[in-house]
Amino acid sequence: MRVSEYFNLGRTQGTLDFVDVDTVADIPVYIDPSTIRHLSDDWGQECIFMLTTFFDSVLDAVRLGDKERSAYLLGNLGEPNETHLGISKGKSAGRGFGKQMSQDFAAKLAASQAAKSGLIEDLEDTAFFIDKVDKDIVSDITTNIIRGPLITYTQQMAAVFGIPLLEGVDSGPVWNPQSLKWEQEYIRLPVADGEKLLLVPKLIVRRDLHLSRGEYYKNHLVPALQAEEEADPRSKLVTVLKNGTKKVYRGDIERTYGSSKPDVARETLRRASVYHHYKEVKKGIAPQPISHEELSEVGNTAPPDYKGLLKAVVETPAGKDHAHAYHARVEALLSALFYPSLAMPEMEEDIHEGRKRVDILYTNNATDGFFRFLSRHKIPSQYLFVECKNYGKEVGNPELDQLSSRFSPLRGKFGILACRSFADKERFLSRCRDTAMDHRGFVIALDDSDMKQLVDDVLEAVNWTAPNPAPAEPVAPPRVHDYPLLHDRLKGLVS
Structure with missing residues (x-):
């Protein structure tokens, strides 16, 4: 049974930010440290710091011949069954990095000329030069090192999707990059089938390592x-x-x-x-995150039902009584449409020490397409804000000002205002342009008809096939992450 089913989330893999693993068996995808190294957000930087400080400590101990330090560092790498990633058949069983494997790994690393010479610099290098180390071992070691950020991420996703947390769960060894020591405590985590559960972002898993x-x-x-x-x-x-x-x-x-x-x-x-x-x-080549299609294939799940997600949004009755449902359905649709560019959604996130709230806050980790275009053109967009207005009336300046007041140069100055319809859309788009011209940020307004256009554009790209026979001039296929509607709206704000 998958996490979404076990906790009755009413979601499928395409609308979830994390890998929707089986709560008992494993799914054959792996955490790739090279993918993490290309993340630019705060969570990714924390993971990178942990990976760097841990493996530098291991290499220092190896080169100094400090067997006691090596044994301490590597001996705390256990069997990360709580993520349910890898290649076990049946119940997750630590097929990767167990205690004996950690001892063998330490001995091989200590004897490795590649480690002593400096050829091995990063964890993923070991898959090239250490016998019997491959993507599963690298993934397991990475899981152990970034267990702290994974715990934080799991708690964040639990808050977003209403997953219950159990008090007093053993964290397992957590790497402290300041003290360069392992720590352990009792924390709040989900428990499924009697075992603790760590959720892993889709953004950092792959079927194979980036370094091949x-x-x-x-x-x-x-x-x-x-x-x-x-x-x-x-x-x-x-x-x-x-x-x-x-x-x-x-x-x-x-x-x-x-x-x-x-x-x-x-x-x-x-x-x-x-x-x-x-x-x-x-x-210089950003690793491509696992796609919806790949994850559906390896996880034996259905691909995103964009039309069904859109239908849920547009059929939500307008009005305050259905505001929460509209909010959740917009997040589900946008999370599916904008993956992997936008990730790690936070619902009703506090800013300004709790004095203001944002309906949805996304992290922008785009490597191509529209959301990468924003950063390349100096539009602050590390985080992207979405406000949802399920009004049965016209949205106006107050709603626009509310969203732009969330902006800052550090958090980002780009947002989406999701609403049902406009009596005079051109007039409201002009107001968005005024906001941009006044240097208060960039707001793209999307009503139900715009949501439909986004879905149509994505489906066109997903289902595109090359013309047959081929035309005299080559035809470039539409790209899923280009979102022409968003490009047109942004152009209208600055032209």
Whole structure:
């Protein structure tokens, strides 16, 4: 039974910010530290700080030969069954990083020339150079290190979706990046089927790690070896073609140098610059979060029902009595439409020390599309504000001023005002433009008809197929995260 079913959330995976795992078995996705390193929000930065301080401490202990410190640091990495991520069959059973594995990992890391030489700098490097370490182990270790932020995230999602929390649950070891020690306490967490539960953001899970040993070997290490052989007049691997060109075939490289993990580690140690270049290249490429479609496939769940979500919004009766339902249904629709650009929704979030409240507050972690466009054009948008007005009457200046009063250069100066309809839409859009021209921020108003247009645009992109036969001029496919309606509205605010 999934979390959404166990706690009767009335939601499906597409409208949930977290992975809707089975409360007993595992789902085959993994936390990828490289994905976390590309998060720019406060939660992501906290995770990055924890990953960096922990693994630096481990490497310092290894290089100093401090076995006691290494044993302490790695010995507190337990079996993170509470996330239900990975590849266990049946009940989650710590198939990854158990106590024996932590001891083996410490011994292998201590003996690793890659660690001693500085080739291993980050946790994800161990999947390249340490035997029997792969995405499942890296994911489990990452889970342990960022357990503190995952606890905070779980409590936040529990507040958003009404998931009950049990008092006095053992937190498990929590890394303190200031004291560089493990701590443990009793906290409030959800409990399902008698076991504590940690929710994990969809944004940080993938089916495979961003750093790929196969990709590195094929596209970086092998070409480097080919170039060396071609430049060596004594090489026996060089074939001279009829035109006089020297060529070294990939197959000959693989047979001569090998392609196993120990082979890759050995040859990389001799050519550390090749691996460093690969990592620099990958740092410049933001990992793509797992998509709705991928998560549906691996989790055996239905993809988002955009039309059904829209129907729930537009069929909500207008008026104060149905304001809460409208608020929740707008959040469900927008969370599905705007994933993965916008994440970690907070409902009725306090700002200004509780003197003001925001209906919905999203974190903007967009790497492309409209919400990335905002930051590239100097529009503060680390957080995005949404106000929901289920009025049976016209919204006006007070509602617009209420939303813009939530803005600040640090939090963000972009928001969405969701409402039912306008008697004079052009007049209200002009008011939004006045707000922008007065440097009070950017507000895009969306009524029911606009919500329908957003859904139509996303469905067009999701269902797009290339023309057949192909036209003389190539046709660029629509991109899901471009949201042309939002682009047009923003253009109207500044032109």
